[in-house]
Amino acid sequence: MSTIITIPAQPRTGTGKGPARATRRSGRVPAVVYGAKKDPSLISLDPRDLMRALRAGSFMATVFDVDIAGKAERVLPRDVQFDPLSDAPMHVDFLRVSAATTVTVSIPVTFLNEEAAPGLKRGGLLNVVRHDIEANCRADAIPHHIEVDLTGLDIGDSVHISMVPLPDGVVPTITDRDFTVATIAAPTVVQEEATEVAEGEAAEGAEGETPEGEATEEAKGEDKAGEKSAKD
Numbered sequence: 359m360s361t362i363i364t365i366p367a368q369p370r371t372g373t374g375k376g377p378a379r380a381t382r383r384s385g386r387v388p389a390v391v392y393g394a395k396k397d398p399s400l401i402s403l404d405p406r407d408l409m410r411a412l413r414a415g416s417f418m419a420t421v422f423d424v425d426i427a428g429k430a431e432r433v434l435p436r437d438v439q440f441d442p443l444s445d446a447p448m449h450v451d452f453l454r455v456s457a458a459t460t461v462t463v464s465i466p467v468t469f470l471n472e473e474a475a476p477g478l479k480r481g482g483l484l485n486v487v488r489h490d491i492e493a494n495c496r497a498d499a500i501p502h503h504i505e506v507d508l509t510g511l512d513i514g515d516s517v518h519i520s521m522v523p524l525p526d527g528v529v530p531t532i533t534d535r536d537f538t539v540a541t542i543a544a545p546t547v548v549q550e551e552a553t554e555v556a557e558g559e560a561a562e563g564a565e566g567e568t569p570e571g572e573a574t575e576e577a578k579g580e581d582k583a584g585e586k587s588a589k590d
Contacts, residue, residue, distance in 0.1 A: 363431070364423040365411060366402040378449065387447050391424060394454035401426055408447055412438070419463040419500050427499035434461055440539050445464055447558060462531060464490040467539060468503040477513040477542035484508070485543045491519070495528045504528075506539055516541045 370381055381388040386402040401424065411417055417438070423430045431453035441448050455461060467490055472478050491504055501587065506522055518536045530537075 362421060362423050362432070363414075364425050365403060365407050367403055367424045367426045369427055370400045370402045370479065373400065373517065383447065387450065389450040389452060390522060391426075391433055391452045394456070399426060399431065399475045403450065405447065408450065414467055416502055419465055419502070421455060421497055421500065422452075432456065432497075434463075434500075443572065457496065457498040459497040460494055461494060461497050461500070462494050463500055464492050465501055465528070466490045467506055468542065469506050469508055469511045471507055475508040475511045475542065477511055477515060478508070478512060481545045482513040483545055485541045487540055488536045491539070492531045493524070493528045494531060495525075498524070499527050501525045501528060508540075508542075513541050513542050513544050523547045 367389070368386070371377065372380075378388040379504045381402045384402075385405070387405050387408055388418075389401050389403055391399040392475060392562075396412060411420070411422070414420075421434050422448070424433050431452075432455055434455050435450060437449075437451040438447055439449040452497050453461070467486070467488060469484065472484065475482075475484075478484060495501075496543065504522060504524065506517055508517075517539045519530055519532075519539060520536045522539060
């Protein structure tokens with residue numbers, strides 16, 4: 359298991375929206391730690407510590423130690439509420455976990471060896487169907503990501519979950535079908551753009567052409583003017 363990151367926290371009192379607003383006015387983020395058949399612990403976090411953890415990536419699939427006044431609680435984030443205008447975190451829910459706890463998490467997918475995929479070399483497009491995979495695993499064995507090897511894949515090929523090597527103890531929550539993770543698609547967008555350009559050029563050429571045997575209105579006008587001058 360990788361090193362557990364510790365987030366300092368302070369206990370807080372009072373439940374409901376009023377005390378939570380007061381915590382935010384004081385410059386801290388309200389949070390709660392619950393689970394393991396214990397009473398919930400109301401805490402507050404320094405927004406700088408929280409933002410650092412959020413920006414590190416895979417926040418919802420990372421186990422932390424929350425240090426509450428010198429007492430550590432091992433937790434897994436379960437929910438983060440953000441301000442709809444500023445996008446700043448407003449509240450965090452943490453679940454108490456142990457090595458024996460089985461949790462459901464969404465694990466990010468990482469794609470490897472794109473340069474070794476013939477389909478991508480020939481202009482194909484990597485169509486990612488699932489950017490993360492929901493799976494059950496032990497809290498002390500949550501992988502940071504699931505690796506998908508694209509080596510040898512050509513246009514029209516698909517990557518199904520059965521083709522992806524999963525770490526021990528990681529079981530997808532979808533078990534009734536061999537779902538698709540990604541495909542190598544033909545570059546249809548490029549083809550469509552080329553077709554539109556060709557059709558546009560053809561249309562412009564057609565507009566500039568005059569059918570054989572027919573004179574333009576401008577030419578007819580010039581002919582009539584010439585005939586009148588000759589008569590005069």
